[in-house]
Amino acid sequence: MEFSFSEDQNELRRTARRFLEVASSEARVRTAMETERGYDPATWAQLSGELAWTALTIPEEYGGLGMSYLDLHPLMEEIGRALLCAPFLSTVGLGANALLLGGSEAQKQLYLPRIAAGETRATLAFAEKNGKMDVAGIEATYARNGSGYLLSGDKSYVLDGHTADLLIVAARSERSAGAEGVSLFLVPNDAEGLKRAWLPTMDQTRRLASVQLRDVTVPDEALLGDEGRGWAICEKTLDLARIALAAEQVGAAEMCLERSVEYAKVRQQFGRPIGSFQSIKHKCADMLMLVESARSAAFYASALATQGGEGLEEAASSAKAYCSDAFFHCAAETIQIHGGIGFTWEHPAHLYFKRAKATENLFGDAAFHRERVAEQMGL
Amino acid sequence: MEIALSKEEEAFRQEARAWLQEQLNGPFKELQGRGASGDQDRYVEERVAWGKVMGAAGWNCIGWPKEFGGRACSIREEAVFNEEYVRANGPGNVGHIGETLLGPTVIHFGSPEQQERFLPPIVSGEEIWCQGYSEPGAGSDLANVQTKATLVGEEWVIEGQKIWTSGAQYSDWCFLLCRTDTEAPKHRGISCILVPMKQDGIEVRPIRQMGGSSEFAEVFFDGAKAQKDHVVGGINNGWKVAMGTLAFERGASTLGQQYLFQKEFEQVVAAAKESGAAKDPILRQRIANAAIGLKIMRVNALRMLEHEGTDLNREALISKLYWSNWHRDLGKLAMDLLGPEAELLDAPPYELTAMQKWYLFSRADTIYAGSNQIQRNIIGERGLGLPKEPR
Numbered sequence: 001m002e003f004s005f006s007e008d009q010n011e012l013r014r015t016a017r018r019f020l021e022v023a024s025s026e027a028r029v030r031t032a033m034e035t036e037r038g039y040d041p042a043t044w045a046q047l048s049g050e051l052a053w054t055a056l057t058i059p060e061e062y063g064g065l066g067m068s069y070l071d072l073h074p075l076m077e078e079i080g081r082a083l084l085c086a087p088f089l090s091t092v093g094l095g096a097n098a099l100l101l102g103g104s105e106a107q108k109q110l111y112l113p114r115i116a117a118g119e120t121r122a123t124l125a126f127a128e129k130n131g132k133m134d135v136a137g138i139e140a141t142y143a144r145n146g147s148g149y150l151l152s153g154d155k156s157y158v159l160d161g162h163t164a165d166l167l168i169v170a171a172r173s174e175r176s177a178g179a180e181g182v183s184l185f186l187v188p189n190d191a192e193g194l195k196r197a198w199l200p201t202m203d204q205t206r207r208l209a210s211v212q213l214r215d216v217t218v219p220d221e222a223l224l225g226d227e228g229r230g231w232a233i234c235e236k237t238l239d240l241a242r243i244a245l246a247a248e249q250v251g252a253a254e255m256c257l258e259r260s261v262e263y264a265k266v267r268q269q270f271g272r273p274i275g276s277f278q279s280i281k282h283k284c285a286d287m288l289m290l291v292e293s294a295r296s297a298a299f300y301a302s303a304l305a306t307q308g309g310e311g312l313e314e315a316a317s318s319a320k321a322y323c324s325d326a327f328f329h330c331a332a333e334t335i336q337i338h339g340g341i342g343f344t345w346e347h348p349a350h351l352y353f354k355r356a357k358a359t360e361n362l363f364g365d366a367a368f369h370r371e372r373v374a375e376q377m378g379l
Numbered sequence: 380m381e382i383a384l385s386k387e388e389e390a391f392r393q394e395a396r397a398w399l400q401e402q403l404n405g406p407f408k409e410l411q412g413r414g415a416s417g418d419q420d421r422y423v424e425e426r427v428a429w430g431k432v433m434g435a436a437g438w439n440c441i442g443w444p445k446e447f448g449g450r451a452c453s454i455r456e457e458a459v460f461n462e463e464y465v466r467a468n469g470p471g472n473v474g475h476i477g478e479t480l481l482g483p484t485v486i487h488f489g490s491p492e493q494q495e496r497f498l499p500p501i502v503s504g505e506e507i508w509c510q511g512y513s514e515p516g517a518g519s520d521l522a523n524v525q526t527k528a529t530l531v532g533e534e535w536v537i538e539g540q541k542i543w544t545s546g547a548q549y550s551d552w553c554f555l556l557c558r559t560d561t562e563a564p565k566h567r568g569i570s571c572i573l574v575p576m577k578q579d580g581i582e583v584r585p586i587r588q589m590g591g592s593s594e595f596a597e598v599f600f601d602g603a604k605a606q607k608d609h610v611v612g613g614i615n616n617g618w619k620v621a622m623g624t625l626a627f628e629r630g631a632s633t634l635g636q637q638y639l640f641q642k643e644f645e646q647v648v649a650a651a652k653e654s655g656a657a658k659d660p661i662l663r664q665r666i667a668n669a670a671i672g673l674k675i676m677r678v679n680a681l682r683m684l685e686h687e688g689t690d691l692n693r694e695a696l697i698s699k700l701y702w703s704n705w706h707r708d709l710g711k712l713a714m715d716l717l718g719p720e721a722e723l724l725d726a727p728p729y730e731l732t733a734m735q736k737w738y739l740f741s742r743a744d745t746i747y748a749g750s751n752q753i754q755r756n757i758i759g760e761r762g763l764g765l766p767k768e769p770r
Contacts, residue, residue: 001380001381001383002383002685003382003678003681003682003684003685004682004685004686257763261763261764261765264765265764265765265766272766272769273765273766275759275765275766276765276766276767276768276769277768278752278755278756278768280765281755281756281759281760281765282752282755282756282759284758284759284763284765285700285754285755285756285758285759285762285763286755288693288696288697288758288762288763289697289700289701289758292679292693292694292697293675293679293697293701296675296678296679296682296694297671297674297675297678299678299682300380300674300675300678315674318670318671318674318675321667321668321671322671322672322675367664370663370664370667370668370671371660371663371664371667373667373670373671374657374663374664374666374667377648377666377667377670379648379651379652379657379658379663379666379667
């Protein structure tokens with residue numbers, strides 16, 4: 001395994017940064033976050049069109065660019081850095097990955113080219129009001145219904161669920177428990193009996209939704225993967241999304257560090273820049289240590305996802321746990337270092353602080369993932 | 380997770396592994412694992428003999444240029460060698476101060492005569508060095524050294540005191556930071572002088588550490604002598620030399636160190652399983668956290684080795700702060716998961732268990748070779764460009 005980014009990956013990062021500095025400037029972020037949709041369709045059209053970010057990890061035979069999961073890493077860092085408001089993590093990290101992992105040839109042919117082109121925004125509806133991030137959280141049910149399935153239940157914390165065109169719904173057969181009996185279904189957003197609602201959140205740069213399923217009927221072809229074996233696909237999809245999210249957290253944490261350092265160099269108190277005081281300098285030093293270490297954790301997981309080796313679960317959980325803590329720490333210190341201005345609505349520090357908390361909870365918090373690592377270790 | 384090696388590097392690894400395994404399972408079997416932290420003052424004679432055998436076989440100073448007796452190994456090869464050394468459970472290396480600090484300093488700053496006189500015995504393992512930097516009043520504020528050297532005829536005459544000098548008891552030579560101009564500003568009146576340790580005028584008093592062993596010492600200089608031409612880098616240029624010495628640390632020990640940490644961590648996990656602590660939800664979190672931290676340390680190191688030579692190697696800057704914190708936390712975790720049993724010694728009068736040693740000795744990790752506070756200053760100033768403290 002190589003342990004540094006390639007020149008192509010560095011170039012992708014530079015391109016992304018140039019684009020996002022404009023398309024996801026602070027002003028644009030603030031505009032997008034005031035809307036119910038939560039993103040700017042014109043920006044989405046650009047990033048999925050000329051920039052082809054949605055096509056990046058999709059194989060060429062399905063209309064994608066066939067690049068690796070590690071190639072996605074620098075892009076996710078930049079997305080985190082710029083706090084991009086877009087259904088990108090849901091579409092690429094959840095939707096495309098679930099289809100790639102569990103889809104039949106026909107399903108991949110049907111959906112992946114549309115996802116690659118940015119025409120279809122997809123998401124995974126797995127969590128519910130109970131808030132559990134493991135298989136025990138899945139209570140929604142399905143039953144055979146003639147030549148198809150009948151889905152019932154309530155999904156919650158669905159990433160971009162209110163705007164997605166395609167929802168991949170996890171449900172279990174009646175009276176099943178654990179991983180046995182969980183299946184995934186491809187549900188279009190206009191399915192009868194489907195009701196979606198935006199869940200307003202503390203972090204306004206990302207959208208969550210609730211999804212009601214009231215006897216939603218889907219045909220046989222909507223089943224993703226084998227019936228009753230959906231959890232393995234769901235879990236691996238989540239792991240891949242966690243890795244992408246961890247990379248996003250690294251980029252955001254690094255931005256917090258850079259802003260703090262910049263401010264500490266210019267803000268004068270007691271006749272000298274506050275960054276010359278060890279109390280501030282040492283905070284920044286710790287942030288750098290966390291950012292680089294978080295990058296190592298996420299990088300390794302991305303590289304492993306590309307290479308396909310053993311231990312992806314552990315690597316994904318390690319990255320998600322460490323990067324969550326690192327991002328939170330950096331975002332919190334950014335407020336402290338900025339003092340009063342860091343506590344205002346006007347300054348962007350709170351946007352990072354809020355996103356830190358939101359990303360911490362998304363797909364399982366640090367404690368959840370450390371417990372998962374402990375299990376992997378055989379403890 | 381392994382560093383990707385070229386064919387040549389892999390062959391190098393195999394060569395090192397074969398030689399080390401043969402020696403440490405043969406003639407030097409009893410030295411396996413001896414002289415580690417907490418045990419550095421033991422088996423000294425045997426470890427000196429081992430150093431000479433290493434030298435004769437060409438395994439000392441492998442990263443040095445060939446003209447000075449090294450093998451011109453890359454940092455990656457050096458890191459691989461160190462990893463194999465630890466894998467073979469090699470003993471604490473009494474020659475490491477000479478190899479990693481004084482040698483590179485003489486190579487960079489020394490005169491041809493000094494290079495000829497001092498480098499070969501380091502390569503052969505015949506002369507052992509200690510580092511005379513810290514003083515009671517000069518710790519993190521190293522430029523405050525007060526030990527004084529005065530030129531009298533053809534000799535330096537030295538008065539003063541050093542402290543925390545590792546291995547002073549058994550070293551042949553010391554590279555000593557002395558004040559040679561008391562009038563100059565404090566950074567400008569310092570010289571780095573090479574002083575023979577076995578002479579009248581030097582008294583070594585071992586200091587007993589919190590773990591009970593005596594791995595470092597106070598060294599008193601009362602009319603000690605050094606040759607006039609044994610100043611490295613020129614008179615009153617010692618500050619620059621001292622800073623250079625610290626910069627020579629290439630981080631080659633990183634993989635070996637992590638192998639050691641991995642072994643310690645595995646023992647902690649085994650103990651947690653045995654005691655049932657592994658079922659405790661809070662301790663599970665901490666054990667998992669340590670596991671995650673160790674993996675990250677390895678990726679940090681592998682990234683550092685790939686970035687070697689680039690302008691701003693941030694992975695190298697954070698390395699010391701990261702590993703010393705991790706190791707200190709591991710020591711505490713080991714004690715916490717043992718519960719009351721953590722108190723029980725291996726044997727009287729004061730034979731510590733391995734985990735007690737980690738717990739106690741890891742407290743030194745965050746102090747020596749630049750304390751955590753100094754590390755954070757360095758990261759802030761060199762890594763992030765934050766302004767220096769006004770002095």
